[in-house]
Amino acid sequence: xxxxxxxxxxxxxxxxxxxxxxxxxxxxxLSSHINGPLEITFPSVTRWIIVRNRGxxxxxxxxxxxxxxxxxxxTGEYFRISDDYNGTGARRNSTTPRMELKMTRIYLTGSSxxxxxxxxLTGIPTTSIRDNWSGSVxxx
Amino acid sequence: MAVYNIKSPGLGSVGSYxxxxxxxxxxxxxxxxxxxxxxGPLEISFPSVTRWVILTNHDTSNDxxxxxxxxxxxxxxxxxxxxxxxxxxxxxxxxxxLKVSRLYITGAAxxxxxxxxLTGIDTKEIKDNWSGSLxxx
Numbered sequence: 339x340x341x342x343x344x345x346x347x348x349x350x351x352x353x354x355x356x357x358x359x360x361x362x363x364x365x366x367x368l369s370s371h372i373n374g375p376l377e378i379t380f381p382s383v384t385r386w387i388i389v390r391n392r393g394x395x396x397x398x399x400x401x402x403x404x405x406x407x408x409x410x411x412x413t414g415e416y417f418r419i420s421d422d423y424n425g426t427g428a429r430r431n432s433t434t435p436r437m438e439l440k441m442t443r444i445y446l447t448g449s450s451x452x453x454x455x456x457x458x459l460t461g462i463p464t465t466s467i468r469d470n471w472s473g474s475v476x477x478x
Numbered sequence: 479m480a481v482y483n484i485k486s487p488g489l490g491s492v493g494s495y496x497x498x499x500x501x502x503x504x505x506x507x508x509x510x511x512x513x514x515x516x517x518g519p520l521e522i523s524f525p526s527v528t529r530w531v532i533l534t535n536h537d538t539s540n541d542x543x544x545x546x547x548x549x550x551x552x553x554x555x556x557x558x559x560x561x562x563x564x565x566x567x568x569x570x571x572x573x574x575x576l577k578v579s580r581l582y583i584t585g586a587a588x589x590x591x592x593x594x595x596l597t598g599i600d601t602k603e604i605k606d607n608w609s610g611s612l613x614x615x
Contacts, residue, residue: 352490352492355495355496356489356494356495357495357529357530357597358575358577359611360546360576360613362550362557363554363555363613364556364557364558365554380613381613385575388571388572392566392568422566422568423566427564432568433567433568436572452558456574457613458574458575458576459613
């Protein structure tokens, strides 16, 4: 009988030590998503995620919020990314660092018309994370 | 008599990503000229699989779009590196730890730099640079 190791599991260290397979969802206009947060679904578990807000305003009105579950926006379990220009220069919080997080989805809301999501993917199937950690403390 | 033949590392060779990369630099790229008319997006081909990639846009008025397949520009599987106007934070990417063999850029920017750290993994290990995958286009 042939040996079939199957796909790697969530704790497979090597999957996080190698570089990721690219995932890009760009030029997202969040201002057009008025019926709740936008869900970005990854095809496999992420190794890392970067979210960039390229919207511009003088008063940071195009700030966005990012959460790991839709419920996180109502429970305060989210973070914010400022827009990219305040009239005189850049806001330093308009892009995240490379967040080394294992996730299957993220949720975005806000009024920015220019948002990019870039991720490095592992080969770990999304079924390895039940409901994208929803219900956990810090996710909501 | 058996001969031990060391082959090049495969795509899943973890050690290839743990050591620092061999440098790849392509600077002052005039994307506007390279993509003018019917030419389409400019393809940057790496000599081996990347460990990481950084892009910087020094153009003071024009953005540059970046994808991992030419098709990605039509499917919103691209991101934009802002112009360097007013020191925008998004005029430079993070160090994106991605294993790719090519990237594609388009736009009116005239001063774009691509910096990459390379592994020793052969580009043939990635079929068509992931084109057709969700998130690549």
